[in-house]
Amino acid sequence: MGNDNLSIVSFNSSRKGLQTLSSEQRPTYLQRLFQSSSAKPDICFLPGDDKYAKLNAISGYGQFTIPNSDDTVVLFDVNRVKMEKPKVSLNSFGVLPGLDFDKLVVPQVEVSTLQPYKRVVKEFSMISWKYGYFHSTCISVETLMESLITFSQRLAITTGKPVLIGGEMNIEYSSLVKIVKKLSTDQQEEFLTNMQPVMSEQGFLPSMTKSSLKDIRHLFMMNVFKCKSNSSNGVIRTWEDRQRSEVVPDCFIASKHLKLAEASLLDVEEVTGRQICMPLLQKHKPTQTSMEIPVRPPKHHGG
Incomplete structure (x- = not known):
């Protein structure tokens, strides 16, 4: 069928430079x-500060905001991407510690082929939030991350669509990976235990259940895509490290069903063709990745 790539950029790590x-x-x-041909993002994560209100000056992009707020958190190329509210009630997923849906952005995403025959080739959900959400929480950041991952898993199972998380x-990076791996393992074991009787009734042997349900399992099983940088095994560090102006690139979390590339820092000078004189802009750079998508609609529903 062939594949194309969807460009994804996050400016959360470059917020200090933009300021x-x-x-x-x-x-x-x-x-x-x-507007550069080499870095033009199809989807862009933004911190969601009031200072970014003039982003409507960037033509060809739509804005997705925090509920009940004008703060822009997500920008997307309107020629290729469509974002709308999810077709499910977020409150139906139950109460999770620290999770505030008024501070989250949870669009449902459709990626289409370009004209003249515009057809949807990929569908997934996205989760992001306003800058400082983790810093302002009254619970531990580990508990908040557990809530976010659990919520994303429930969203994936309910909608039947994979999930991309960014913000x-x-x-700490090691804590993040540990949480994601544990919840992915726990959810898979619970899912397979619940599905085994159903699969047995349909004539599947126990050894066949796991492989037969691979597509569903990979909706709610997550991977962490860290930034390739020169920092010591670091993607995310503590808030105190941020305050000391250390370089802290973004990372992305995505369902295994989504084919994401490892993240990397965007070479801003190469893209803009100009020497960046401001030290903070040189140091705090956007983080980029890409998602593999089909060039033609799948034969089955979804993407």
Whole structure:
């Protein structure tokens, strides 16, 4: 069938650099990145600060905001991507510690082929939030991350669509990986235990259940995609490290069903074709990844 790539960029890690720019300079700087042929993102995660309100100056992109707020958290290429509210009630997933749906952005995403025959080739859900969500929590960041992963798993199972998670996270990388692996393992074991009687009734041997349900399992089983950087095994460090202005690239969390590339720092000078004179812009760079998508609609429903 062949495959294409969807470009995804996060500016959460470059927030400190962007803050050095005036409100007049910021749209111009971002326009250079958004309009460049080598880095033009199809989907962009933003911190969601009030200072980003002038992003409507970037043509060709739609905004997805925090509920009950004007803060922009997600931008997307309107020619290729469509985002809308999920067709499920988020409150139906139950109460999870620290989870506030008024601070989350949870769009349902459709990726289409380009004109003249626009057809949906990929569907998934996204989860993000306003900058500082982890820092302002009244519970431990580990518990909040457990809640986010559990919520994303329930969303994937309910909608039948994989999930992509991105945003500022105040948590150690090793702790993040441990949480994601544990919840993925626990959810898989519970799922297979519940499905075994049903599969047996349909004539499947116990040894066949796991492989037969691979597509469903990979909706709620997650991987962490860390940034390839020169920092010591680090993607995410503590809030205190951030305050000391250390470079803390973003990372992404995604269902195994989604084919994401390992994240990397975006070479801003190469993209813009100009030397960046401001030290913080040189140091705090956007983080990029890509998602493999089919070039033609799948024969089955979904993507």
